[in-house]
Structure formats: C-alpha cells, structure tokens
Amino acid sequence: YVGVILIRGSDTPYDYVRSAPAIDLAVRKANSEILKGSGYKLESTIMTYGPLCDGNFASGIAAEMYFRREVDAFLGPGCADALDPVGRLASYWNVPVITGSSILRHRSVGDAGRFKFKENFPTLTRLAYCQCRLRKVFGSILRQFNWTDLSLIYDTNDDYPRSLGDTLVTGLGLGGFEPVVIKFSGNSNVTFEREILEAKKYSRVSILCMSGDSIRRYLIKAYEMGLIQTGEYVFMDVELFPFPGDYWGKHHWRRGDDLDEIAKKAFEALLLVTLVEPKGQQYNEWSTRVKTRAEEVYGFNYDLNEESVNFFVGSFYDGLIHYARTVRKFIETGQNYSDGLTMSHAMWNATFEGITGSVFIDDNGDRDTSYAIRDMDPESGEFVEVAYYWGNKPGYTPDENVKMHWAGGRTAPPPNEPFCWFSGENPVCQPEGPSIVQTGDLVNILSSYQYPILLLYSHSRKYKLEAAIRDMSWLIRRLPDNAAAIELISGSTCGAFKLELEAFLAQQPNRDAVTASTNKSLNETQIFTEIGVYKGIVVAIRNINTIRPITLSRNVLLEISKRRSMNHDNVARFIGAAMEPPVIKILHDYCAKGSLQDILNNDNVTLDEDFKYSLIMDIVKGMNYIHSSDIGHHGQLRSSNCVVDSRFVLKITDFGLPSLYGTHHRNPYQDIENEHIHYERSQKADVFSFAIILEEILARGGPYEFFRGEFSPKEIVTKVKNATGLEPFRPVVSKDVCHPALHALMIQCWDEDPNKRPHFDTVKSAIRNIHGGKDRSLMESLLIRMEQYANNLEGIVAERTSLLVQEQRKTEQLLLQILPKSIAEQLKRGQSVQPETYASVTIYFSDIVGFTTISAKSSPLDVVQLLNQLYTAFDSTLEKYDVYKVETIGDAYMVVSGLPIPNGKGHAKEIALMSLALLHSIGKFRINHLPGTQLKLRIGLHSGPCVAGVVGLKMPRYCLFGDTVNTASRMESHGEALKIHVSPTTRDLLVAEDEFDLVRRGTIDVKGKGEMETFWLM
Structure with a gap:
C-alpha cells in the first residue's frame, strides 16, 4: 500500500493535476507487468495539501496514512518544506519515502540539499535531482575553459534563485572556487548597471541566478554597456526545463517586443544549464497517455499552455516503478518489503532505464542526474546541446558534432583574466610601480620573468613562479573611491581572567631579538576579534600592527600560497589580507559560534561528554592536518585560536605566514623547559599547547584554572618560568572529570621532555579508543540535543507568546470546523x-x-x-x-x-x-x-x-x-x-x-x- 502525498492548487511542476495522472499509470504498469503472477497487488491512495508548501499538513497526512491505512511506503511530497517532516517521521516509522522532486518554493527556509544527509533521512530516495549537484556541473565548465575567477549574481527576493544562489555559494567553495557574491532584491525597476560594474571588477565569468525576465534585462544591459560585443565575457544560467508561468520564468530572448533583436545578440554570450531532455518514441507515447488522463480524470489540459510533461512528473513515475521492481525482488527472495530501511537501501546504488532516461541512484539514495550545457545558435536563435555532464560519468563531455559559438566573433573561449588583471594593477602594466610592494623588490622579482619568457617558456619553473606572483587575488585593495573594501561590523571579547593574563604577558620583554614590525603579543590575538563583510561574505579579521610596509618578496608570496592551499574541515580558510600600514588585516572564515574560549566562558552552554569529545577530536584532526602539511606546525595554538562555526565544527586559525605574524610568538602555554619559557615554534610545542586546551575543556575555564583564585596571572607565569625539580609547575585537573586514559594522555602531552610527547596521529587514535571507537562530528552528536543550546531569548519569547498562539489556533480550528479551509482562508484575509x-x-x-x-x-x-x-x-x-x-x-x-x-x-x-x-x-x-x-x-x-x-x-x-x-x-x-x-x-x-x-x-x-x-x- 503506497501513500501518495502531493501539493495541490499550486503553480509547481509537480502539482497534483500534473503528477497524479503519471502515478496512476505507474500503478497500472506495476500491477499488469511487474507484480503480475506474484500474488501481490500494489494499491495507492492520494492525499493532497496546499496550495502552499506546508510541512504541518503534509506530516499530518503522513501520520493519517501510516496509522489508519498502514501504508508500506510514501511517494512524495515534492516540495522541500513538506518533505522534511515526512522524511523524518518515515525514518522513525521505518517506512520508505520516494520523491520525484525536493525543490524549495514558497519562501522556504533552509536548503533542499539538506536531504543528502541520510543520517536524518535514512529511508529517503530521491529520483529527481539535487540542487547541490549543480556546483559540480558549473565546476566542470569552469575547469574545461580554465576559468577560476567568477561572480555569482542572484536575486534574494525570489525563492528559487535565492535558494540556488545560497547553495552555489557553499558548493562552489567546496569545489575550490571562491565566487564574488553580488545579491540584489529583484523587481522590474532594477537596471543591473551596478551589478554588472561590480562583477566586472573581479571576473569575466558570471553565474546568474534570477528569473527569466531578469536574465533578459541583465544581458540587454550588458550589451548596452559593450560587454557582449567584445566577446570577453561569459554568462551562465540554469533552467532545468521550460515551464510556463512565473515559477522560474522563460529563460529565452524572444518576447515579441522591440528589444528582441538586441536580446538575441546579448544571449549569444549565455551558456544555459538544463536537465537532459527525455527523448524517444517510448517517452512520447507515455507523455501522450499522461496528458490524456490528466484531461479526462483530473480536468487539466497540458496543451492549453503548450506545456510538456516535465522531468519531475516523470521522476515520480520512475520512482514508483523502481519501488515496485524492488518489492518484486523481495517477494521472490522471501525478504520483508515492510522493512523500510532494508527496502530503501535495496533501491540505492542502482541503475535502470526509466521514462526520464538512464537513472543512476548513488549509494546515498540520490539520483546522479545528467545535465546538458546549451549554447545559442546565432542563426536560429535556439539553444542547442553542446556538452553534457552525465550522472554516471562526472565531468564536462563536449558533443563532438556541435561547435560551440562564442560571442563577439571569437573562435576560442575568453581567458580567465586580462594580462593587466581586472583592476589594471599588474606591476608590469604600471610604470610608476605598486603602492604596497617596494619598487626595488619588484624589480628584483620581475627581472628574471619578463613577459616574452612567459609566452615562450610557459611550462618552466620561472613561469610558475611568475604566475604565483601574479596571483594576487588574495590581496585586498581599497576601492576606487578610496572607500574601505572591508565593512566592519563588530567585535567579540573573551573572558576577563584570560584577558588579564595575556595583557600581563604582553608587557614582558621578548627573549629573542625581533624587529618591531614583526613582533607579536598576545593581546593582538582573538582577545578582541573584529568582524566584517568582504565581497558579500562575513569574515573574521586579525589585525597586526606594523610600522613599515611589508615587502611582497618571493618568500612572503610562497608563505601565502601555502596558507591558501590549506583545505580541511577543521582548518579556517584564509580569505585574504589588506597590507596597508599601520595595520595589516588578515581575513579568515567567520565562525558564528565564536572561539572555543568564548564557549567555555559561556555558562549557558552545557558541555556533555559528546560535546567535549567532538571539540577535542576536531582540534586533533586539524592539528594533524597542519603537521602533515608544508607549513608543518602551528606555533601559537590556544583556545582563542580555535573557532566554532554555525554547524558546530571547530576550526583552527592564526597559523602559518611567519613573515606577517612574526617569527616568534609570546605564548605561555607552549614549550616549557627548565627555568626558561622558550617561544620557539615546533610540533612538540603544539602538543604541549593542546594539553593546556584539554585542561581548559575539562576544567571548564581558562589555562591553569585550578589556581585562578590563588595566584594572579603574573604569579602563575613566574611559577611556570622558575619551576625547578622533577615536577614542573603544571595545571591541576581532577581525575574525576574525565576518563582515566584521557587524563593520562593530557599529562603525557605536557611532559617536560618534548620527546616524550606523542604525535597528533597517536593522540587521535588514543582519543578515538577512549570514546569507544566512535568518530562522530559535533553536529552529529548535538543534532538531537539542539534544544538544550537554544538561545534564552527564544525561550522567553515562546513563553510569552504561547497563550496567544494557542488562542489563535483555537479560533482557526473553530473556523475550519464551520467552513471549508479555502473559504476560511479568504475570510481570514478579510476578503x-x-x-x-x-x-x-x-x-x-x-x-x-x-x-x-x-x-x-x-x-x-x-x-x-x-x-x-x-x-x-x-x-x-x-x-x-x-x-x-x-x-x-x-x-x-x-x-x-x-x-x-x-x-x-x-x-x-x-x-x-x-x-x-x-x-x-x-x-x-x-x-x-x-x-x-x-x-x-x-x-x-x-x-x-x-x-x-x-x-x-x-x-x-x-x-x-x-x-x-x-x-x-x-x-x-x-x-x-x-x-x-x-x-x-x-x-x-x-x-x-x-x-x-x-x-x-x-x-x-x-x-x-x-x-x-x-x-x-x-
């Protein structure tokens, strides 16, 4: 028994009147062919919600189907906010869920990509497409043509473009691309001149996420500004398939108005990403049967708007057929098809020919959808398939029989960047020399890498070095109007005791000779962290005071190159640096939950064992990655340099770049030996610093928390420096606060003899064994406990508004008992x-x-x-x-x-x-x-x-x-x-x-x- 849950009365491609006819045909085929002779019959019932994507109604329908009709599987819903609660309930009931769509609509909250996390949706199978896969499609195009700099322009006022834009911001970053994000609130009054000029500063390639009408106006404006005629600019757009109405609009140049001629020329610079269109006689015959049943039974006429049976409708059909075939296999093998988890996994990692073409379902239960890259034929004005991204063969696959057309009469794709860079600030192109790099150094750097050599000897080591020097995308310059490129927002302070301790240490004389421009003291760390916005991204800013300009020598550029290449879940991403004295600003990922120190100082945050383990394990993973990288060590590890993002993933920051941070750092938690505190950076010193952080986590406080009320910060540092005997001065941590093995590991990590301190890979294995062999992330551990860490304000607001909400619900329920829902809604709106x-x-x-x-x-x-x-x-x-x-x-x-x-x-x-x-x-x-x-x-x-x-x-x-x-x-x-x-x-x-x-x-x-x-x- 399959319970079908569909949205009704909406403008969606997967609405009841479109999907139900195809589902009826699937039920007939399942019974007449697939299950014939098995002694079983597939029955279905359709219940609807709508016209909005309402998770409350959808979950209510699912509960009714489960408890009253004892369904064996769910088909649908199609929209994300309805699918989310149904998928979670089905997971609890152990019932399979198959959907032909999981798209965001109607001011949805969140990301449709959430469904790829099958720990939350273990019985969900998706037969349509995952919006998150589009980042791979775009990535294949960018790599095919060697484009690395791009802009992402999207409309935050329209649901689908907004969700697609948000998904691509994250997804492209995971793929190694860092798009300049330009958002706008779309309406007919937007001229797009500002957006075009902003994108032009940073890239020649732009991804446009907006409605069809906005795409047309954007490209017409680009043509009027002369970008199309040069052939140096490329624009990319997504239209999964043509669909009438305003759902995502008409992504074509033709409107039958006076601007059609200009629009046609402008669209020559557009690459259109679509789903591969189902073709063939079988599909055409099936499509005709769907249209006939839609009109005869459901009163819907496809031909009225010249509408085709779309991909989502076909995916619902394929999903039910795939389910029926799996049931048949279970019947023949004597397995229990009512076991939702087993059934779902049997449907995964499968390949079959469906009505929508070849269907590839990965081992995560998601379809690897195939996409087409289309280019406009300038003669016919129609978009034709020139390349593909196949679901079973990831990567850009050109159609050898079709020639790509480039705008402006070009015969080849435009290069990623002009030789003089987008801003024209390439030192080679500026006779007066750059403002930041010292002129003498620039001459020395460029003297052996002249432009003719770049052309004649492009694969030599010298060319690579020159390319590294030219790759200055990390460098943050002031805007043309002399305005700051970074907009400051606020700062974050840490605990008072830690602040006092670090402020005292900052006043101590450095034991090693260090120049004033590179010296670094503790109060310049995250004691006060600036937050700003750069290129539309919220960033954390690390300020370094300096007297004279930093020379961008080869060593400095190589340091920055190494730091930029660091890519790990537990390492904060380096975004860029502003090198303008007297303050150098280094930008990293902004982590919304603050530093580990902030969390430890926040009494409202409860640290259970899973929470502590996840924090510790994230530090170990991040440090293990740093130690295995070219950088080799951190050098100033402390709890204020461990930051936690919105997904509760801990990331390590403020490492590398010794020419900027300074060759030595004053840190009382590093390598302590005999009578002197050495500030030398080494892997063993990092292990010592980790032990101090471990003490902070277990004691729930600052370093040397046990002595906080007994000694002042000055006295603690003196005792550490002047300790004698077999046992140096160390923190005191009760054995009752943690596992005995973890306590012993902490003591080993701060051992007086650095050679006795373990490597981080050893620490990682030890902690995993202590935790029973589990290796879960903090998000996984906290997902079921998120309510424990809710903001106090939310509780207060909920408490004060609960009575009002209850009375409002009673009134609405009473109204719904008297009148139909659609009529009641009209009366509620005052109509x-x-x-x-x-x-x-x-x-x-x-x-x-x-x-x-x-x-x-x-x-x-x-x-x-x-x-x-x-x-x-x-x-x-x-x-x-x-x-x-x-x-x-x-x-x-x-x-x-x-x-x-x-x-x-x-x-x-x-x-x-x-x-x-x-x-x-x-x-x-x-x-x-x-x-x-x-x-x-x-x-x-x-x-x-x-x-x-x-x-x-x-x-x-x-x-x-x-x-x-x-x-x-x-x-x-x-x-x-x-x-x-x-x-x-x-x-x-x-x-x-x-x-x-x-x-x-x-x-x-x-x-x-x-x-x-x-x-x-x-």
Missing part, C-alpha cells in the same frame, strides 16, 4: 466570499430509517448521545476521502465531493467509496441504551452542477443550492434501508471508473422529477 458555480459535483444524503420510533423509546439525552456517537464515527470515516461534510440536521447527513476544491471527474468515485464505508460501519454500530436495535441507513446519491456560498453573518453557513441538491435528496427519500440509491448521472460516472458493481432498480416516480430510471450501488 468577501462570492458564490461560486461548480460544473459537476456529487452530493450524498442519508437518514436513519425509523429514527422517530427510536426517539420515542429514548430520552432527549439518549438521542443526543446516540447522534453524537454516530456522527463522530461518520466524521472519522470521511477524513479518508476527498469529500466535505455540508451539514447534519437531526438524523439527516449531507456530504459533497468536487467542491470547494474541484477534483475533476473523481467526485463520484470518492462519494461512492465513502457511502460503502459508511454502510459497512453502520452494521457494526450499537446503540448503548437499545442494544437490540439495529440502525438502518438510507443513502441517496446524485451528480450535477450546483452553486455554493456562505450565507449569513452570525453563525455563517456554507450552503449548496440548485436542482442537484433537490434530486440528491429525492434519491435518499425514495431509497430503501441499508441500500445506496444512485441517479443515472452518478451511475454513468461510476461506470467510467470500472470499479463499481451497480444493479438496475428500474423506473420509479420521483417527486418533482417524474419518472426516472435509478440504480442500486452494491
């Missing part, structure tokens, strides 16, 4: 409800035969209790069908299907199924005060047009009017007990379903209608 005509609905009337006699034998209280119990049972049955209860008057019960939300021709089927269910339930109903009396229900059904509207202001009622209502009432009054009396029009609709047994009653005289041939529904 007047106009009467509406419905072309075809089916109305149900019933009453209880002999109710007057039963009432005479009962007290008024007994009658009320009887009707309450009966109609409560009826109402419970109605929830399983697409029907709406109009009213109850005494023993009379009125229900309708086909309004207020039309359901095509399915209304007669829904009412018929409901009637049979009610007739079945009445046989089990017992009257408490008359146990020997059997209730007998008399039912009448009729289909036809009617008018519905709200009547009255006080106690408003949703009423139906028209001859259809009268005829349905006559069918009931002329019927018989325990039988369902059906009119000819309803009979014709049920016969078309080919699922019901009807018996001719004959011709009867119906009051007000004359003679009429009627039928019994058996």
Whole structure:
C-alpha cells in the first residue's frame, strides 16, 4: 500500500493535476507487468495539501496514512518544506519515502540539499535531482575553459534563485572556487548597471541566478554597456526545463517586443544549464497517455499552455516503478518489503532505464542526474546541446558534432583574466610601480620573468613562479573611491581572567631579538576579534600592527600560497589580507559560534561528554592536518585560536605566514623547559599547547584554572618560568572529570621532555579508543540535543507568546470546523466570499430509517448521545476521502465531493467509496441504551452542477443550492434501508471508473422529477 502525498492548487511542476495522472499509470504498469503472477497487488491512495508548501499538513497526512491505512511506503511530497517532516517521521516509522522532486518554493527556509544527509533521512530516495549537484556541473565548465575567477549574481527576493544562489555559494567553495557574491532584491525597476560594474571588477565569468525576465534585462544591459560585443565575457544560467508561468520564468530572448533583436545578440554570450531532455518514441507515447488522463480524470489540459510533461512528473513515475521492481525482488527472495530501511537501501546504488532516461541512484539514495550545457545558435536563435555532464560519468563531455559559438566573433573561449588583471594593477602594466610592494623588490622579482619568457617558456619553473606572483587575488585593495573594501561590523571579547593574563604577558620583554614590525603579543590575538563583510561574505579579521610596509618578496608570496592551499574541515580558510600600514588585516572564515574560549566562558552552554569529545577530536584532526602539511606546525595554538562555526565544527586559525605574524610568538602555554619559557615554534610545542586546551575543556575555564583564585596571572607565569625539580609547575585537573586514559594522555602531552610527547596521529587514535571507537562530528552528536543550546531569548519569547498562539489556533480550528479551509482562508484575509458555480459535483444524503420510533423509546439525552456517537464515527470515516461534510440536521447527513476544491471527474468515485464505508460501519454500530436495535441507513446519491456560498453573518453557513441538491435528496427519500440509491448521472460516472458493481432498480416516480430510471450501488 503506497501513500501518495502531493501539493495541490499550486503553480509547481509537480502539482497534483500534473503528477497524479503519471502515478496512476505507474500503478497500472506495476500491477499488469511487474507484480503480475506474484500474488501481490500494489494499491495507492492520494492525499493532497496546499496550495502552499506546508510541512504541518503534509506530516499530518503522513501520520493519517501510516496509522489508519498502514501504508508500506510514501511517494512524495515534492516540495522541500513538506518533505522534511515526512522524511523524518518515515525514518522513525521505518517506512520508505520516494520523491520525484525536493525543490524549495514558497519562501522556504533552509536548503533542499539538506536531504543528502541520510543520517536524518535514512529511508529517503530521491529520483529527481539535487540542487547541490549543480556546483559540480558549473565546476566542470569552469575547469574545461580554465576559468577560476567568477561572480555569482542572484536575486534574494525570489525563492528559487535565492535558494540556488545560497547553495552555489557553499558548493562552489567546496569545489575550490571562491565566487564574488553580488545579491540584489529583484523587481522590474532594477537596471543591473551596478551589478554588472561590480562583477566586472573581479571576473569575466558570471553565474546568474534570477528569473527569466531578469536574465533578459541583465544581458540587454550588458550589451548596452559593450560587454557582449567584445566577446570577453561569459554568462551562465540554469533552467532545468521550460515551464510556463512565473515559477522560474522563460529563460529565452524572444518576447515579441522591440528589444528582441538586441536580446538575441546579448544571449549569444549565455551558456544555459538544463536537465537532459527525455527523448524517444517510448517517452512520447507515455507523455501522450499522461496528458490524456490528466484531461479526462483530473480536468487539466497540458496543451492549453503548450506545456510538456516535465522531468519531475516523470521522476515520480520512475520512482514508483523502481519501488515496485524492488518489492518484486523481495517477494521472490522471501525478504520483508515492510522493512523500510532494508527496502530503501535495496533501491540505492542502482541503475535502470526509466521514462526520464538512464537513472543512476548513488549509494546515498540520490539520483546522479545528467545535465546538458546549451549554447545559442546565432542563426536560429535556439539553444542547442553542446556538452553534457552525465550522472554516471562526472565531468564536462563536449558533443563532438556541435561547435560551440562564442560571442563577439571569437573562435576560442575568453581567458580567465586580462594580462593587466581586472583592476589594471599588474606591476608590469604600471610604470610608476605598486603602492604596497617596494619598487626595488619588484624589480628584483620581475627581472628574471619578463613577459616574452612567459609566452615562450610557459611550462618552466620561472613561469610558475611568475604566475604565483601574479596571483594576487588574495590581496585586498581599497576601492576606487578610496572607500574601505572591508565593512566592519563588530567585535567579540573573551573572558576577563584570560584577558588579564595575556595583557600581563604582553608587557614582558621578548627573549629573542625581533624587529618591531614583526613582533607579536598576545593581546593582538582573538582577545578582541573584529568582524566584517568582504565581497558579500562575513569574515573574521586579525589585525597586526606594523610600522613599515611589508615587502611582497618571493618568500612572503610562497608563505601565502601555502596558507591558501590549506583545505580541511577543521582548518579556517584564509580569505585574504589588506597590507596597508599601520595595520595589516588578515581575513579568515567567520565562525558564528565564536572561539572555543568564548564557549567555555559561556555558562549557558552545557558541555556533555559528546560535546567535549567532538571539540577535542576536531582540534586533533586539524592539528594533524597542519603537521602533515608544508607549513608543518602551528606555533601559537590556544583556545582563542580555535573557532566554532554555525554547524558546530571547530576550526583552527592564526597559523602559518611567519613573515606577517612574526617569527616568534609570546605564548605561555607552549614549550616549557627548565627555568626558561622558550617561544620557539615546533610540533612538540603544539602538543604541549593542546594539553593546556584539554585542561581548559575539562576544567571548564581558562589555562591553569585550578589556581585562578590563588595566584594572579603574573604569579602563575613566574611559577611556570622558575619551576625547578622533577615536577614542573603544571595545571591541576581532577581525575574525576574525565576518563582515566584521557587524563593520562593530557599529562603525557605536557611532559617536560618534548620527546616524550606523542604525535597528533597517536593522540587521535588514543582519543578515538577512549570514546569507544566512535568518530562522530559535533553536529552529529548535538543534532538531537539542539534544544538544550537554544538561545534564552527564544525561550522567553515562546513563553510569552504561547497563550496567544494557542488562542489563535483555537479560533482557526473553530473556523475550519464551520467552513471549508479555502473559504476560511479568504475570510481570514478579510476578503468577501462570492458564490461560486461548480460544473459537476456529487452530493450524498442519508437518514436513519425509523429514527422517530427510536426517539420515542429514548430520552432527549439518549438521542443526543446516540447522534453524537454516530456522527463522530461518520466524521472519522470521511477524513479518508476527498469529500466535505455540508451539514447534519437531526438524523439527516449531507456530504459533497468536487467542491470547494474541484477534483475533476473523481467526485463520484470518492462519494461512492465513502457511502460503502459508511454502510459497512453502520452494521457494526450499537446503540448503548437499545442494544437490540439495529440502525438502518438510507443513502441517496446524485451528480450535477450546483452553486455554493456562505450565507449569513452570525453563525455563517456554507450552503449548496440548485436542482442537484433537490434530486440528491429525492434519491435518499425514495431509497430503501441499508441500500445506496444512485441517479443515472452518478451511475454513468461510476461506470467510467470500472470499479463499481451497480444493479438496475428500474423506473420509479420521483417527486418533482417524474419518472426516472435509478440504480442500486452494491
């Protein structure tokens, strides 16, 4: 039994009227071909929510399907915010979830890429596409043409472009690209001149995430500014497939207006990324069947807007077929297909030919979708496929039979960067020399790397060195108007005791000779961390005071190159540096949770064992990576240099770049030997520093926390420096606060003899063994405990608003009990409800035969209790069908299907199924005060047009009017007990379903209608 959950009444490509016909065909194929002869039959039921992507309603539907219909699998939902709670519930119930889409829409919160984390969605299989894969597609294009500098321009006011832009910002960074992010709030008044000029400063290649109309206006403006004609600029766009309306707009130049000619020329510079379009006779025949069923059963005409059956619809079909095939395998092998986790994993890591083409599902349950890269044919003006990114063969694959066209008459792709750089600041192109690099040094650097040599000897070592010097993208320059390129936001302070200790140490004389420009003291670390915005990215800023300019010598450039190449989850990314005296600003990733020191000083943060383990393990992993890199060691490791990002991943910062930070650093937590504190940087000193951080975590405080109330910072440092004897002055940590093995490891790490201190790979293995062999990240450990670390303000706000929310919910629920949801929503918005005509609905009337006699034998209280119990049972049955209860008057019960939300021709089927269910339930109903009396229900059904509207202001009622209502009432009054009396029009609709047994009653005289041939529904 498959429960299908679809959105309804929306403008989405996976709406109920589009997807349901394809799902019906999949069910037929599963039963007639795949499961034939197995003794099993696949059944499905479709329930809808909408028109918004509402996770509350979708999860409610899932719960009803699971508990009342005992479904074996879910198909859908299609939108991300509805899929999220359904996927989590299904994980708890151990039920498979298959979806043909997981796209963001309707002001969704978050990222549709969340579903790739299968620890949260272990039974979810996605047959459509993952937005996160687009970063690989774009990455393949960029690598194919050697483009490294790019801009990402996206609309934050439109849901799909916003979600795509946010995804690419992160995804491209993971792929080694750092796009300049330019955001705008889209409307028809945006001229795009500012965005184009900003992007032009940093790149020749731009990815545009915006609606189709905005794409056209952007490219027309670029043409008017002369960018297209040069052929030096390339733009890229995503249109998964053409879809009418405003969902993502029309990504084509043709509009039939005066700007078409210019737009066509401008679109020559555009590369369009799409899904590979399904083709072939089989797909065309299937598409025709979907369109036919959509119109005949669901009242939806594909051809009205010249719409094709889209990829998402096909993915729902392929998903159900794949599920049916897996069920067949389980039946043949005797496995339990009700085991959702086993079933889901059996569907993963699979390849098959689907209606949407070749389907490759990876070992994470996500489809590796194939993409096409399209270029516009300048003659026809149509976009043609010139290359592909195949799901089973990642990478750029050109179509050898199609030639790529480049704008501006170019015969080859434009280079990544002009020789004089985007800003024209290449030292070779500036006779007066650069402002930061010293002129004499520049001459020395460039004297052996002249431009002719670059051309003639491009693969030599000298060329590589010159290229390294030219790669100054990390260098932050002032803007042309002399404005700062970094916008400062705020700072973050650390604990008072730590501040006092480090301030004292900063006043101590350095034991080694160091120049003033490179000396570094502790109070210049993250005691106060500046936060700023650079190129649209929030960054952490490390300030270094200097008197004279830093010469960008070969050694400095190589240091920076090494630091930029560092790429690890537990190492903060180096973003750039502003080299303008008197303060050098070094930019790193901004980590929203602050430093480890901030977390330890925050009493509102609870550190359980998993939390502590994850922090410690992240430090060890990061340091192990640094020690194995070309940099070799940290040199100033401390808790203030360990920062935690928004995903609770700890990252290590402030290392490398000795020419900028200084060759020696004053740090009281490093290598302590005999009578002197040496500040020499080494791997063993890093291990000592790690031990001090370990003490801070276990003691939940600063370094030497045990002595905090006994000695001043000055006295602590003196004792460390002047310690004598076998046991030097070390922190005191109780053995009760941690595992004995961890306590012993900490003591070994701060051993007086550096040679006895373990390497970090040894420390890593030891800590993993202490923690039972587990190696979970902090996010994994804390996901189920996130509520423990919620902000206090959220709790206060929730407490003060809970009563208001409860009352609002009660009011809304009361309104929904009186009126249909769509009508209630209109009234809540203050809109007047106009009467509406419905072309075809089916109305149900019933009453209880002999109710007057039963009432005479009962007290008024007994009658009320009887009707309450009966109609409560009826109402419970109605929830399983697409029907709406109009009213109850005494023993009379009125229900309708086909309004207020039309359901095509399915209304007669829904009412018929409901009637049979009610007739079945009445046989089990017992009257408490008359146990020997059997209730007998008399039912009448009729289909036809009617008018519905709200009547009255006080106690408003949703009423139906028209001859259809009268005829349905006559069918009931002329019927018989325990039988369902059906009119000819309803009979014709049920016969078309080919699922019901009807018996001719004959011709009867119906009051007000004359003679009429009627039928019994058996």
